[in-house]
Amino acid sequence: MNVIETNNLTKNYGKSRGIVNVSFSVKEGEIFGFIGPNGSGKSTTIRTLLSLIYPTSGSATIFGKDVIKFGPEIKKEIGYLPSEVFYYDNMKVIDFLKYSASFYKKDCNKRIYYLADEMNLNLHKKIDDLSLGNKKKVGIVQGLLHQPKLIILDEPTSGLDPLMQQKFFDILKKENKKGATIFFSSHILSEVQKLCDRVAIIKEGKIVNLEKISTLKENNYKKFKIEPLSNMDLNYFNINGIKNLEIKDKTIKFMFKGNLNTLMKKISAIEISNIWIEEPSLEEIFIHYYSREE
Numbered sequence: 001m002n003v004i005e006t007n008n009l010t011k012n013y014g015k016s017r018g019i020v021n022v023s024f025s026v027k028e029g030e031i032f033g034f035i036g037p038n039g040s041g042k043s044t045t046i047r048t049l050l051s052l053i054y055p056t057s058g059s060a061t062i063f064g065k066d067v068i069k070f071g072p073e074i075k076k077e078i079g080y081l082p083s084e085v086f087y088y089d090n091m092k093v094i095d096f097l098k099y100s101a102s103f104y105k106k107d108c109n110k111r112i113y114y115l116a117d118e119m120n121l122n123l124h125k126k127i128d129d130l131s132l133g134n135k136k137k138v139g140i141v142q143g144l145l146h147q148p149k150l151i152i153l154d155e156p157t158s159g160l161d162p163l164m165q166q167k168f169f170d171i172l173k174k175e176n177k178k179g180a181t182i183f184f185s186s187h188i189l190s191e192v193q194k195l196c197d198r199v200a201i202i203k204e205g206k207i208v209n210l211e212k213i214s215t216l217k218e219n220n221y222k223k224f225k226i227e228p229l230s231n232m233d234l235n236y237f238n239i240n241g242i243k244n245l246e247i248k249d250k251t252i253k254f255m256f257k258g259n260l261n262t263l264m265k266k267i268s269a270i271e272i273s274n275i276w277i278e279e280p281s282l283e284e285i286f287i288h289y290y291s292r293e294e
């Protein structure tokens with residue numbers, strides 16, 4: 001079953017473009033990454049899914065139900081962490097979380113204490129007195145306290161230190177194992193790579209690619225670094241599929257995409273002292289999506 005489905009979703013803000021014909025689906029139990037540069041339309045897509053804003057055209061369903069017609073019903077099963085969090089600053093954290101929990105028809109107390117403990121969040125401080133990172137933690141607990149079936153996260157890790165980010169990812173993985181579907185929007189590729197099964201790339205309001213992370217890596221260039229025992233002529237590696245070929249301090253470096261057997265035969269015919277073969281990072285795969293078309 002698809003938990004989220006969008007069909008040519010379009011939002012025109014009048015003078016500025018929001019999103020254009022965005023179509024994708026997120027399967028039940030998936031951790032789905034949504035990445036793109038600043039202003040590409042990530043938040044607009046999320047706000048439309050949550051019916052916080054209405055699309056100009058196109059449609060979207062969550063749990064198979066239209067997001068506009070069934071908005072309030074759907075939202076009970078969604079945990080949402082917005083990119084910027086605003087609170088009733090005068091309240092104590094625990095009072096605020098209990099107030100948030102009162103909107104759901106279930107007892108969320110245990111979860112509040114469990115999540116606060118996991119995130120190392122002091123429940124008895126005033127929200128006003130918290131650092132930005134700790135305010136973010138309040139948002140995380142608030143988003144997860146009702147054990148939602150779908151968790152929608154908009155740039156969730158900004159403000160969290162690396163240890164807390166890891167903790168947060170561990171919590172998300174646990175929720176996912178228990179059955180929650182996760183929609184994870186970010187511009188930090190390395191965290192998408194760590195967490196997600198599939199990823200959609202949005203650029204200038206349009207989806208430009210949607211792939212499994214593993215496929216993206218398999219079908220891409222691999223990085224080779226070879227230390228030959230004797231000096232070599234670079235032309236030796238002049239074969240199909242090689243790019244960025246260079247020799248530096250007797251080390252040969254290149255990127256390769258193509259028939260690995262052809263390349264390995266070439267390499268095995270020379271004497272080498274060392275070899276490194278690396279998968280490209282998501283940054284290296286995606287960097288061209290981030291450059292602006294003039």
Ligand SMILES: Nc1ncnc2c1ncn2[C@@H]1O[C@H](COP(=O)(O)OP(=O)(O)OP(=O)(O)O)[C@@H](O)[C@H]1O
Nearest residue numbers: 013016017018036037038039040041042043044045
């Ligand atoms: N309320 C609004 N009124 C007018 N234009 C808007 C509004 N909200 C967003 N936009 C425009 O829509 C486009 C997409 O913005 P959006 O906030 O969805 O991008 P984003 O991918 O979430 O960016 P970021 O990573 O910077 O948060 C941008 O060009 C932005 O200027």
